Amino acid sequence: MIFTEKENLLANEAHLTKAMLVSGLNSLRRANIVLKGEYYQAFFSLSIGFERMLKIIYISAYRADHNGNFPTGNELKKLSHNLVKLWDYIGIKKLEGIHKDILEFLDVFAGYSRYYNLDIIMNKTGKNKEHGDVLEHWAMIQNNILKASGKERCMSRKQQELAKYIDNVSMTLMHNLKGEELVSSAQVANEEINMDIIQGYSVQYVFEIIKILYYKINEIEKVDYRMPVLTEFFDYFNDYWKPYQIRNKRNWLNIR
Structure with a gap:
C-alpha cells in the first residue's frame, strides 16, 4: 500500500482545496455588475480554499516535526476558522497592502457577512449586520486595485x-x-x-496569495519529504506565471 488511510484522506483534502481555489479564481475573473452572483461564488470558494490550504500547511509542518505523525483532534482544536489568525499561527510572512485587505475581507466574509443579504431582509441583528454589505466592501478594494494598476480609463x-x-x-x-x-x-x-482591468488584477492579487502558501508547502517538503506530495496538487501556483499572463487568463477551470 502506497498511502496510509490518513495520507489518502490528506490527498483528497488537497484535491478539494485546489478545486475550491481554481473555482474562486474563475468566478472572480467572470464577475461584473451583471453577474454579481459570481462575486459571491468567488468569495465562498476562496475563503474555504484558503482555510483548508492553511490547515494543510499546518498538518504538513506538524508531520515534519513529529516523524510523520498526524496531529490529534486536540491539536486541531487549537486552529481557528479565522483566516488572519490561521495565517499568523502558521508563521507565514505578513501580508501588506491589497494582499492584506483581500485576506481580511475573505475572513470577514467567511465569519460574518456571507449571510448579510438574508440578515438584512429578515431584520436580524448582530455582528453579521454590523460588518456591512459584501459587495460594497469589495467595491472599495476594487477601487484601490484600479488605482494601484495605474491603468484607469x-x-x-x-x-x-x-x-x-x-x-x-x-x-x-x-x-x-x-x-x-x-x-x-x-x-x-x-x-x-475598467472592469476587465479590475478583474484581471484582482485575480493576480489572489493568485499571489495562493503562491505564498504553495511555497510554504514547498519549503516544508524540501526538508521533510512525505506522501502525499502536496506540492504536486498546487504546483500551478508558482513563479512560472508572469503577471500579465495571470491577468489575461479567463478560464481557470482547465487547470489539471
Whole structure:
C-alpha cells in the first residue's frame, strides 16, 4: 500500500482545496455588475480554499516535526476558522497592502457577512449586520486595485455619444456594487469600462496569495519529504506565471 488511510484522506483534502481555489479564481475573473452572483461564488470558494490550504500547511509542518505523525483532534482544536489568525499561527510572512485587505475581507466574509443579504431582509441583528454589505466592501478594494494598476480609463467622446443615443431609445435600471442606481447607459459604461482591468488584477492579487502558501508547502517538503506530495496538487501556483499572463487568463477551470 502506497498511502496510509490518513495520507489518502490528506490527498483528497488537497484535491478539494485546489478545486475550491481554481473555482474562486474563475468566478472572480467572470464577475461584473451583471453577474454579481459570481462575486459571491468567488468569495465562498476562496475563503474555504484558503482555510483548508492553511490547515494543510499546518498538518504538513506538524508531520515534519513529529516523524510523520498526524496531529490529534486536540491539536486541531487549537486552529481557528479565522483566516488572519490561521495565517499568523502558521508563521507565514505578513501580508501588506491589497494582499492584506483581500485576506481580511475573505475572513470577514467567511465569519460574518456571507449571510448579510438574508440578515438584512429578515431584520436580524448582530455582528453579521454590523460588518456591512459584501459587495460594497469589495467595491472599495476594487477601487484601490484600479488605482494601484495605474491603468484607469475614461469613456471616449464616441462612447459618450453612443451612450446618449442608446438612452434616447431605451431605459436602464441597474445597481453597481455600492448599491447606487445606474439609470443611464453612460453610467453603466463608466462602471464597465475598467472592469476587465479590475478583474484581471484582482485575480493576480489572489493568485499571489495562493503562491505564498504553495511555497510554504514547498519549503516544508524540501526538508521533510512525505506522501502525499502536496506540492504536486498546487504546483500551478508558482513563479512560472508572469503577471500579465495571470491577468489575461479567463478560464481557470482547465487547470489539471
